[in-house]
Amino acid sequence: MTEAAFLAPRRRATVYEAYEAPFPVPRSDAEAMRCRESVYRADLVNQQVLVRDPAHIELLYGQGYFGKGILSRARPDYSLSDRWQEFEGRQIPVISKARYEQLLSWRRDYLLSKGMDEEAVNQILVRLSEPIEPAAESEEAGLAQTEDSSQKKRKRSSSTDEQRRKYCPYQDRPHTDPAPRTGSSPVDDSSPMADSSPVADSFPVTDSVLDSAPGTDSAPEYVLVEGESDEEEGGSGGSEVNQGGVRRLPFSTTEVLQLTLEEAFFLVYALGCLSVHHNQKPLSISELWGRFRSVQPGFESSYAAYHYYRSRAWVPKPGAKYGAHFMLYRKGPPFYHASYSVVVEQVRSSGVSLRPFTWRSLAALSRITANVSKELMMCYIIYPADLSEAELTSPLCLHRLSVQEVVIKRWISSRERAELDDI
């Protein structure tokens, strides 16, 4: 069989970003001396790897396009609103009343689904949506003041880019403080929440976004709600819910970066720049490998393919949208359209297939791939015959695997003939 020809990747029509670096590690000694921390932190929560620190999120996505923001489309730049305003020294988002009502209703539905009765739910919500006066909240402000100053400093030290300011600057605090700051905040619903959430610091087992009530871990998030008639600034709103003013957000909207298991393991093992913690305990590489293998069957093959593509300086992203394991981008998704749609297959003596194909499913996948102008590539991970199960428990088995790529294309007999006639 002849070799498939390499087609140059198609550039996107407009590129909104600048290329920073292929990996989130320093490329020279000067860079190494400049960056403060060389190891980023992630948490293994509920079989997902999450990165919470905003600076880490920024670096991990900006250099290498690792992961996906859970509240965003791809780049973790979710913000509740486009407009922000100053309040007590920090920026808070401005949303309409309708939207605030909607958020309250979501909170209400959630509390009801937890089994609380209507009365208690209504009470909680009323207390939650009390307008906040800047002077009245002295005890909260007092506690929050120290936070504010440190936040302000940190805010200034980070870049003054518009986008960065938008994404939750008031969440820029170390994640390692478990003590709930605002003990006096009137959120009694924190106790039932606390029961369901195991540790105050880590996000609870289920709905990680909705469950973290403002009182449990960090200072409450504020939002400025606009009244219906006209815009009201400042915190001098009326005491009724219907009027505008500064309120507490019913739940946290901090952006968190979620890494796939292959990406997380690559950052830990190949680059050494990430450390994954589970229940506050850091995991070693072998433990991580073991956990990931038990969570995802066929992890060693898909990781081997991921590692191979990263070591050829291509960016593999999850390809569930197109029915494949990975989509390969040159440099990153913002710059080029994906060139290849990769399906990983393992060639082992046991003969088990990761994704058994019939001609029908292969034809379907080939059509989909052609419709989105990509090429279908099978990536065969070849296991040597003498590789035992015991060896697979350590990531060192990767050194023995090899990769064979095969490009599948549909040949149309009539079109080729017609093209020839034109010549």
Place this chain on the structure above:
Amino acid sequence: MADPSKTDDSERIFSELLSPSELFAARSRSRKLPVRGQKDFYPSGCAQQKQRLQNSLDEHWELVSEERVERLGNLVRGIWNPSDQIVELQSPAGKFWQTMGFSADGKQCLQPEEALYLMECGNLQVFHRDLPLSIQEGYETFLSSSQLSLQQYQVFGHLKRLGYVVSRFHASLVPSLYERQLNLPPSRDRGANQLKRKRSPSPEATATVASSPRPSEKQEDSSNPSSAQDKATNHSQPSAAQQPPADDDVTGRCWWSDGLVPPEQQQDGGPSPAGPNSRWDFLSIQFPDLGARDTPGPLAPPDPALLPGAMAVGVCSVSSWLRRLNTWREKQPGGKQRRRREEEEERARRRTGPDREVQGCRSWAEYRRIMERRRKGSRRSDSRPAHLWEKDVTPLHDPRQGTSTAELLEKISVVKPSRWADKSCSVEAVGTWQISFDVHQPAVNTEFRKSSPGMPYSRMCVCSFDGPVPALGELQHVSQQSGDVPVTMAVVDHGDISFYTFKHFLLPCDLPQ
């Protein structure tokens, strides 16, 4: 119009012959294909839709049930030979002979798939036991063999109708890797007569001639290497010319093997010690090294065994030669040079900056070490995380060192790509995956000669849609069978054919600038 009526008068036995009115009707049939309108996606139940569907089905049926009319004179006669599974032509072949068929024993023959295709086209009539075969019988007879299945015939027919030239695949005719490397000109029957090359026997000089290892050449003073070489060549040239032509093909070609002259041709006779193929053993002959620092004293005379007979060699003084040898000595810094060097040092010091330690270092490696030490000192707080580095498996890269992208990629390239020629796994049952046909581009555009078809455009491997998809080992096996030509899988789904190519690939490394 006249002919059919004549035959009609003479032989009324065959009802296939048409009367003039029938023939006229057949000739003036509309040649247009029915146009298919827009598809309806679900049955709406209304009468209009039903009527439309019925109309299109009727048209389709009418089209398929049309009888084709051919001139009897245009039909080529063939006879089916079941033992050889070929069709032998009785009458001369028509235009199809350019791309189909082969000659055997002076007769023109066709493969069964070609014969069936031509029958369907209306160019050929095949007789078996003196009766012409109908299309149905043709299908039954020709496609019953193990060599040709219905699916393969469907692929064949599909490609032929599009204009490609399709022929059977013969594994033996695929040139091997060696033959391709030789790049032989294409010959008519490569299988039949191999070109026999005359091979000249390799020189077997040592067998016939005296195997004395002693040298046979006059050797001058061994302390004079250059002039000795000249003299050697001088001697070997005339003596080479005097090589005995009597050493015919055995020793005639070994003029380089002994280096020098067979002793019989020497001008000076005498007991010359060696035969024509004696070898110098340079390991035992000591050549003095005049370039060595400690100047050797006068050289001792060489071993008389190395010299041809009547030479008396005495002690040689080497001083004159030493004077001629170029012994480079380092120059001591004179005044001008010393000043220049100091200026350069001053400039270099200014360039490296006020750091005394950096000024003192002599190479980039030292500089890097200094920097590393300093950095370690300042960042003692940021030590490597123990849970990553103190356990049994450590990361491949330490992010505290700055490494360029190319080096980093090199470091993490742990999973290697494999080559297509390497067998990935043992394949037992590859009987199902066989290459059936060679496909060449349509003959209209390219020059096609049946005798030398050249490299096919592609090779077809036919399989069924309900069957399995080939695994990697099977793909490799099939591509190895095919040699250099790409293989296309033709998947047949009850007459519907899709083609897929599986080509190996190596993703290029995309190094950022």
